[in-house]
Structure formats: C-alpha cells, structure tokens
Amino acid sequence: MNSKLAIRDLNIHFGDNHAVKNVAMEVAENSVTAIIGPSGCGKSTVLRSINRMHDLTPSARVTGTIMLDDTDIYGRSVDPVTIRRRVGMVFQKPNPFPAMSIYDNVIAGYKLNGVLKKGDADEIVESSLKRVALWDEVKDRLRTGAVELSGGQQQRLCIARTIAVKPEVILMDEPASALDPISTLKIEELIEDLKSKYTIVIVTHNMQQAARVSDVTAFFYIGELVEIGETRKVFTNPEKKQTEDYITGRFG
Amino acid sequence: MQNSAQGIKGDAIFRGFTLLLACSIIVILLLMTAEMVKESLPAISRFGWRFISGSTWDAVQEEFASLPYLYGSIVSSILAILLATPLSIGTALFITELAPRKVGAATAALVELLAAIPSVIYGLWGILVMTPWLQSTIQPFLIEHFGFLPFFRGAPYGVSMLAAVFILMIMIVPIITSITKEVLMAVPSSQKEAAIALGATRWEMIRMAVLPYGRSGILGAVILGLGRAIGETMAVTMVIGNTPKISLSLLSPAYTMPSVIANEFAETTTKMHASALMEIGLILLFVTLVINFLARMLLWSVTRKWKGGVA
Ligand SMILES: Nc1ncnc2c1ncn2[C@@H]1O[C@H](COP(=O)(O)OP(=O)(O)OP(=O)(O)O)[C@@H](O)[C@H]1O
Numbered sequence: 001m002n003s004k005l006a007i008r009d010l011n012i013h014f015g016d017n018h019a020v021k022n023v024a025m026e027v028a029e030n031s032v033t034a035i036i037g038p039s040g041c042g043k044s045t046v047l048r049s050i051n052r053m054h055d056l057t058p059s060a061r062v063t064g065t066i067m068l069d070d071t072d073i074y075g076r077s078v079d080p081v082t083i084r085r086r087v088g089m090v091f092q093k094p095n096p097f098p099a100m101s102i103y104d105n106v107i108a109g110y111k112l113n114g115v116l117k118k119g120d121a122d123e124i125v126e127s128s129l130k131r132v133a134l135w136d137e138v139k140d141r142l143r144t145g146a147v148e149l150s151g152g153q154q155q156r157l158c159i160a161r162t163i164a165v166k167p168e169v170i171l172m173d174e175p176a177s178a179l180d181p182i183s184t185l186k187i188e189e190l191i192e193d194l195k196s197k198y199t200i201v202i203v204t205h206n207m208q209q210a211a212r213v214s215d216v217t218a219f220f221y222i223g224e225l226v227e228i229g230e231t232r233k234v235f236t237n238p239e240k241k242q243t244e245d246y247i248t249g250r251f252g
Numbered sequence: 253m254q255n256s257a258q259g260i261k262g263d264a265i266f267r268g269f270t271l272l273l274a275c276s277i278i279v280i281l282l283l284m285t286a287e288m289v290k291e292s293l294p295a296i297s298r299f300g301w302r303f304i305s306g307s308t309w310d311a312v313q314e315e316f317a318s319l320p321y322l323y324g325s326i327v328s329s330i331l332a333i334l335l336a337t338p339l340s341i342g343t344a345l346f347i348t349e350l351a352p353r354k355v356g357a358a359t360a361a362l363v364e365l366l367a368a369i370p371s372v373i374y375g376l377w378g379i380l381v382m383t384p385w386l387q388s389t390i391q392p393f394l395i396e397h398f399g400f401l402p403f404f405r406g407a408p409y410g411v412s413m414l415a416a417v418f419i420l421m422i423m424i425v426p427i428i429t430s431i432t433k434e435v436l437m438a439v440p441s442s443q444k445e446a447a448i449a450l451g452a453t454r455w456e457m458i459r460m461a462v463l464p465y466g467r468s469g470i471l472g473a474v475i476l477g478l479g480r481a482i483g484e485t486m487a488v489t490m491v492i493g494n495t496p497k498i499s500l501s502l503l504s505p506a507y508t509m510p511s512v513i514a515n516e517f518a519e520t521t522t523k524m525h526a527s528a529l530m531e532i533g534l535i536l537l538f539v540t541l542v543i544n545f546l547a548r549m550l551l552w553s554v555t556r557k558w559k560g561g562v563a
C-alpha cells in the first residue's frame with residue numbers, strides 16, 4: 001500500500017504550550033487509522049494540523065512537514081484552501097448550517113466551487129445521503145431545515161456534506177461521541193464502507209470502536225506518539241508499557 | 253422551615269412588585285396615547301384624511317396638512333438606512349473577522365464612542381463642517397454629473413434632504429455596527445470551522461456560515477437603526493433646511509415630523525396649530541409602532557424556519 005500521508009518532525013505550539021512533540025507517522029491509502037490517548041494528549045491538535053485548521057488560531061505555530069501524496073501541506077506556495085478540499089473534516093459536535101435545508105447542506109461545498117447543474121446536484125445529494133444511510137430517513141423532506149434532524153442524523157448529514165465534495169482524506173474527531181449506540185453503530189458501518197474510497201483518520205476515546213473500525217492505531221501520551229502499529233497488534237500485544245496500561249484501563 | 257416560608261413570601265412580594273412595574277409601563281403608554289388623541293381631536297375632526305394627503309401648512313390661515321413632514325421623515329430615514337446597512341455590516345465584519353485583534357478592538361472602541369456622542373454635537377458638526385462641504389463640493393459635483401436625474405436637480409444650498417440623509421447615516425452606523433458586531437461574535441466557531449473545512453476562503457466562510465447564522469440579529473440591528481433615524485430630531489433639524497415641500501431632488505431642503513414639532517411647539521399661536529402638531533406626533537408614534545411590528549414579524553418569520561435551532 002502507498003502512504004497517503006507522511007508526517008515528519010511535527011511540532012505544534014500554542015503560545016508557550018508545546019502541545020505536540022516530534023511526531024512522525026504514516027497513513028496508508030484506503031486505510032482507517034485510529035488515534036487514541038488520554039484527554040488533552042494532543043489527538044485533536046494532530047488531526048487538525050492535517051488540514052491546516054490551526055491557521056485560524058493566531059497563537060498556534062506548526063513546524064515540520066506533512067506530505068499529502070507529493071504535496072507538503074505546509075509548503076510555502078501551498079494554498080490551504082486547496083488542501084482542505086482534498087482533506088475533509090468531520091467534527092465532534094454535529095455542525096450543519098442551520099440556515100440551510102438538508103439538501104443545501106449536502107451540496108454546501110459545491111456552492112463554494114461555483115455553479116452546479118440541478119440534475120447533477122440532485123444526483124450528488126442522493127448518492128451522498130445514501131452513502132451515509134440517511135437517504136431513506138430524509139428523502140421526503142430534503143427541503144426542510146437541517147436542524148430538524150436528530151443529533152445522529154445531523155452527524156450523518158455532516159459526513160455526507162464532507163464526502164459530497166469527494167476529498168481524498170477524511171479526518172474525524174470523535175464523530176460518534178455525542179451519539180446513542182445505534183447511531184454510533186451506523187457511523188462505524190459507514191466508516192468501514194468509506195474505507196474503499198477514502199483514507200480515514202479518526203480520533204476516538206472508545207477503545208472498542210478503535211479496535212472495530214481501524215486498521216492501524218496510534219497511541220498518544222502528553223503530546224508524544226508513543227506507539228503506532230497494526231490495530232490487532234496494538235490491542236493484543238503492545239510494545240510499550242504505557243500503551244498496555246492505557247488500553248487495559250490501568251491508567252494514571 | 254421559617255426561612256423557606258419567608259422565602260416564599262418574599263417571592264410573592266417581588267413578583268407583585270415587578271408585575272406592578274410592568275403594568276405601569278403599559279398604563280403610561282396608554283395614557284400618553286389617549287392624551288395625544290384627545291389633544292389632536294380638533295385637528296382630526298377639522299381636516300380628516302386631508303391632514304395626511306395634503307401639503308399646506310399655514311398657521312395664519314389655520315390650514316394644516318402633514319404630507320411633507322411624513323415624506324421627509326420616511327425618505328430621509330430609508331435612504332440613511334440603505335447607506336448605513338452595508339457600511340455597518342462591513343465595519344462589523346472588519347472588527348470581528350478581518351482585522352488583526354488589536355486593530356479590531358480599537359475600531360470597536362471607537363465605534364462605541366461614536367454611538368455615545370449626543371446628537372446635538374452631530375448637528376453642530378453637520379452645520380459647521382458637513383453642510384458647507386456639501387455645498388461647495390459634493391452638490392455641485394452631483395449637479396454637474398448626475399443633474400439629468402430628477403434626484404439631483406436644483407441649486408446647491410448645503411442644507412438639504414441629502415445633508416439629513418448623511419447625518420442620519422453617520423449617526424446610526426455606530427449603533428447598527430455595534431449590535432451587528434455582538435451578533436457576529438456570537439456565531440459559534442464550529443460554524444466557521446464547518447465552512448473552512450469544506451474549503452471555503454475567508455470571504456466564503458463569512459457568506460456561508462457567519463452572515464446566515466446572524467441574519468435575524470442583524471435584521472434587528474437594522475430595524476433599531478431605522479427607528480432611531482425616524483425619531484431623530486436635533487441633528488436633522490439643524491441640517492435639513494426645515495422647508496415643508498415635497499421634492500424628488502435630494503438637494504432641496506425638506507422637513508421631518510420630529511423637526512416641525514420641536515421647532516413650532518413652543519410658539520404655537522392657536523389651539524388648532526397645537527392640535528395639528530399633536531396629530532403629527534400621533535402619526536409619528538403610529539409609524540414607529542408599525543416599524544416595530546414589521547420588524548417583529550420579519551424576525552419571527554426568519555427564526556421560525558429554523559425551529560429549535562439557533563435564533
Ligand atoms: N486552540 C487552542 N489554543 C490553545 N491551546 C490549545 C488549543 N487547542 C488545544 N490546545 C492545547 O493543546 C493540548 C492538546 O489538546 P487537544 O485538544 O489536542 O487534546 P485531545 O487529545 O484532543 O483531548 P480530548 O480527548 O479531551 O479531546 C492541550 O494542552 C490544550 O490545552
């Protein structure tokens with residue numbers, strides 16, 4: 001397998017706070033990589049560096065390289081907007097646009113790119129919503145507001161919005177943490193299904209979830225990458241003591 | 253036990269007290285309206301609808317009609333709001349989204365300061381600085397280049413509808429900006445991140461996530477500005493030229509409802525004159541209430557679509 005993302009010497013500071021330290025890791029194409037670790041260890045911070053979300057935070061400083069195929073994401077001549085079109089993101093809390101209908105939320109990314117023919121839009125909406133298993137639930141009310149959906153439906157809508165623009169990589173930051181077990185299961189099935197087309201990096205606090213959905217697991221502790229390896233191996237036979245303590249719940 | 257019994261009693265007293273206050277506001281409003289209606293009855297019964305449709309205002313002949321004032325008030329306010337709204341939203345966006353933090357904060361402080369300046373100061377500045385400048389520069393320019401339009405015909409007097417529009421715009425921009433700024437700051441970062449993560453540029457993020465989220469609040473700010481513009485007396489009186497004529501030209505002097513009341517009330521000669529001014533006050537009150545009502549309807553229709561979502 002090719003490596004889709006290659007992170008080297010990644011250091012991230014917020015003012016004086018050295019939040020991510022010398023991280024190096026690779027992510028294979030069409031795989032699911034789970035990032036686990038205790039709260040505050042820098043999982044979200046690493047994830048958000050992959051589509052340059054830290055550009056919005058004035059105090060944040062990112063150094064090192066992140067290669068997306070042959071492009072250095074933090075290269076001088078690289079436009080963050082083109083990077084974000086290639087690397088989509090799903091957030092912890094569902095954040096559909098409340099002033100838009102379900103339909104318009106799905107094609108929101110296309111509204112940025114200019115005109116979209118009506119027929120094409122219909123097709124994109126239908127196929128995206130089918131992918132996230134939301135189509136049957138909303139096909140009769142596509143024009144109603146997105147906030148009328150339940151939390152789990154909203155999150156699936158946000159995933160549909162992300163995959164509608166066909167990114168190469170999808171970043172997910174605890175996408176199921178606010179959801180009930182059934183919605184969570186749907187999202188996990190969805191991730192399994194998305195893997196064939198996309199490269200996925202997912203942050204999760206849920207060990208079983210990481211074990212179920214991911215091919216590779218990375219364990220972080222206080223800003224450092226402690227261990228990364230095949231999920232089965234990390235969970236059954238970790239190399240580091242810290243990892244073992246964490247996954248067996250003998251921590252702190 | 254005793255404590256909680258006392259608490260319940262205290263609660264009841266407090267509730268009664270606030271209820272009393274709330275009622276007294278309504279009673280005061282009703283009494284005021286009733287008094288105004290009573291005082292304007294002579295004018296209402298003598299002139300009827302002619303009072304609104306006619307344009308004569310003659311204290312000697314005791315012939316009164318208010319259309320020029322109504323026209324002046326509405327036209328000056330609406331034009332002012334049309335100019336002020338984009339300017340205010342732009343300034344608020346600059347403060348919250350575009351400017352470096354310190355520059356934004358300084359701009360915001362300046363805007364708050366402008367909102368606190370008494371209107372008579374604006375009026376003085378209008379008379380001493382703005383009107384001469386309009387007369388010597390802007391109005392001749394408009395006449396020369398746009399004189400073919402009916403809106404820019406006539407001689408440059410300085411004092412004019414245009415001067416009133418400008419002064420009103422300058423006065424309401426700080427208010428609209430300041431409220432819009434609050435509204436924009438309340439837009440959650442998750443909304444902005446949603447747009448950015450989809451590959452939006454800063455401007456696209458503003459258009460897609462920030463403005464739609466804040467639209468009902470911004471609308472409220474604009475309506476508040478409109479209310480302020482319609483009721484503004486002092487500064488407008490000082491620059492509009494106080495001439496009760498209806499003219500399409502923005503260069504002509506005009507008159508507004510608050511201005512005529514302020515100018516003439518102290519020196520009314522006859523009962524009918526005072527009554528006519530009262531009726532103008534009544535119309536002003538009515539217009540203000542209608543604007544507020546429309547604003548609420550608008551806000552309601554915007555927020556209703558989102559249901560349990562954000563407002
Ligand atoms: N926007 C920010 N400004 C300043 N410091 C930040 C910011 N975001 C994160 N940090 C800091 O970076 C460190 C890592 O935070 P991060 O959010 O990545 O943790 P996390 O592993 O995602 O935790 P959780 O599991 O609770 O989400 C923390 O010390 C946090 O205080």
Ligand SMILES: [Mg+2]
Binds near residue numbers: 043044045173
């Ligand atoms: Mg996190």
